[in-house]
Amino acid sequence: MKLLQCPVNGIRPVSEFTYGGEYREMPDADTCSDKEWATYVHHRHGAPGLKKEWWYHGPSGTWFIAERNTLTDKVSRTYLYGQENKA
């Protein structure tokens, strides 16, 4: 069984989690160009590497950030959004 560290509930089986996609910075909708907005809405960093991703722990309703290498599927650390430095 694969395990994942929830920042609130500790190590839990991966079946309790849902993947929420890569963490992305939203451009300012008032000032960005149409092309920048379309890129934000549709395009993704598809190439493999270490990525910051949203994950969700279903039973406790916790959204958090996982840093995971998408080539090796190794999670280096997980933390609540905005608490990167405390992790």
Added chain:
Amino acid sequence: MPLRLLKYALSREHPAPRFFRDCTEPKKTYDAVIIGGGGHGLAAAYYLAKDHGITNVAVLEKGYIGGGNTGRNTTIVRSNYLTPEGVNFYNASVKLFEDLSEELDINLFYSNRGHFTLAHTDSAMRTMRWRAEVNKHVGVESYVVGPDEISKACPQLDISCSGQAPILGALYHAPGSVARHDAVAWGYAKEADRMGVEIFQSTEVTGIDVKSGKVVGVQTSKGYISTNRVLSAVAGFTPRICEMVDVETPIVIHPLQACVTEPMKPWLDTILVSGSLHVYVSQSSRGELVMGSSLDPYEIHSTRSSLDFVEGLTSHITDMFPFLGNVKVVRQWAGMADLTPDFAPIMGKTEVEGFYIDAGWGTWGFKATPISGKTMAETIARDMAPDMIRSFRLSRFEDYELTGEKGAASVGH
């Protein structure tokens, strides 16, 4: 054929014929370079040579030909999609497939089985009616059938699915077929090679040179090749190739797994798909049940297999066919599926002149092999995408003109 056989009878030597030359040293320059020696890349090479007379072409394959998703799919060919663009496109592919064994002079074991997409809910029935009407409108033989007709075509199927998800009806698609996927790659390779295309296996592309917005060459593990036309037909490696030319795409990579059982006597004539149970199954000409499921739930650039997948799939398949409980799964594998947000492919030109893309094939790539090769060859030869693939262009995302192809296998209804 008889003359060839006679020659064998009179000779004492019987060397196995090679399908294509063993090319090792690429030339310094080619009219076009195709990255990826899968079905799509090889088909594009074949149609470039056959339809457009462009034979000074190199196909570069990192591994061996047909070793990627061409050899990892569940070999289903069908055209019962949801959008008119999709149905037209895949229907053209089915038509090419039907004559392909003869055209490529290789037995593709193309076997017309009929294809049932099972519906277990009212909303799924609604989608089936929708797909049937779009299909009929475009001239594709698809219609909605009830449980009785399904039972007649496949008496072994438990219509109640062990009481878990009773089948209300299905979309029947008469042209649904299976074909031997490796042979499609070999056949295209053989005929492309015969017309002068050079195929390089174990040759990795490490960079693409772009000058003033135009492709000028390709760096490979076997040296530099100068060319001003490059086609990327690399499925799960598309984001890595696109990164070399700074072309952004919406593509994300999720593994798609499949497995086969031990061989049995022929009993399953048709192809069965259930979006709700995430199962598709057919019986191969060797007697194995070829089974696939939905995509893995998160991005991984890997072809690892998982126990979760076989557990989930076999639980659903035994709901449909309880008597398969004692049958063994003998092989499982995975491919790297390149997914798009609208479940339609990405084909055609890009913002880099001379860099063409054939990607976003997610779970629907094999069935499109002939038509994607033909349309991409035309795109490369004329530097203009034919109308048939206009709605699959990369710039549709910038224009917010997505295709919305919910007939893709991985989509539950």
